[in-house]
Amino acid sequence: MSRRYPSTIAATVEHEIVITKSRFVTTVVPVSDPDAADQAIAEVRKRFWDARHNCTAMVTGVLGDQARSSDDGEPSGTAGVPMLEVLRRRELTDVVAVVTRYFGGVKLGAGGLVRAYSTSVSEALDRAETVRREALTSVTVDVQHADAGRVDNVLRDWVRHHGATLAETRYGTAATFELWVPAPAIPTLVADLAATSAGTLAPVVGAERIVDVPVSRPASR
The missing domain is CATH 3.30.230.30 (Impact, N-terminal domain)
Structure with a gap:
């Protein structure tokens, strides 16, 4: 646990x-x-x-x-x-x-x-506004620019359902997406990326750190 x-x-x-x-x-x-x-x-x-x-x-x-x-x-x-x-x-x-x-x-x-x-x-x-703190692991994946929009939509939906967070995308020769993911969910992410890309995307698992994740906003008053 x-x-x-x-x-x-x-x-x-x-x-x-x-x-x-x-x-x-x-x-x-x-x-x-x-x-x-x-x-x-x-x-x-x-x-x-x-x-x-x-x-x-x-x-x-x-x-x-x-x-x-x-x-x-x-x-x-x-x-x-x-x-x-x-x-x-x-x-x-x-x-x-x-x-x-x-x-x-x-x-x-x-x-x-x-x-x-x-x-x-x-x-x-x-x-x-409360900010949750969790030990999450960095996962990066390079995507060709032509596919970046589609993969961005997939990842934004994925993090909402897996307690993860998506960092700001870096653009160079490729679009580099960085996610912060609970360790138990990493195999699921790898499998889902493989399924959405016909096995062409190869995520790289990095270090673990404590990450701030906003979880609630006060109601309007």
Whole structure:
């Protein structure tokens, strides 16, 4: 059975809610490592410099094995950790969440803060495009230009049904298609290419790597 990797998000998402007169502005950013997460946090703090709190949670690493959080002045355990738990429940990595709070004059209590910070991150993530990460293997195939359009259509249909992804085609003396394919599906790809080309196409199997595969888009709002 292949290893399952945490997902990430495709792009920055910002979302605001108001709870008992306090404004909670959530910024969720995809990042490549802890340094990039720190930079994203610094940028949010600079933008919302006048806020009372900028609480943070981040998870990084291919396996999601690096994590940090900060309550930034809120009572201990009421902000950063609940935010981090949301990221963990969503099985995300290489992402940082910053919840900026503008205090509205009414204290929420520990339970209220936990719910507010958790809800803020959850609602922001509901609006994010999720990117699945999988260990996929590179397969390239050279096709004569005259056949490139037909093979392109075949491959685009094939990847949709086999959990694969098609990279950008390179054009030189031939059209070079590159696919990223789950290892168990490679024999099927080889057989299907042989069938569609009367055995003239010879795919080349390359290296395996972790590949980002978009899987969902937020509904229109």
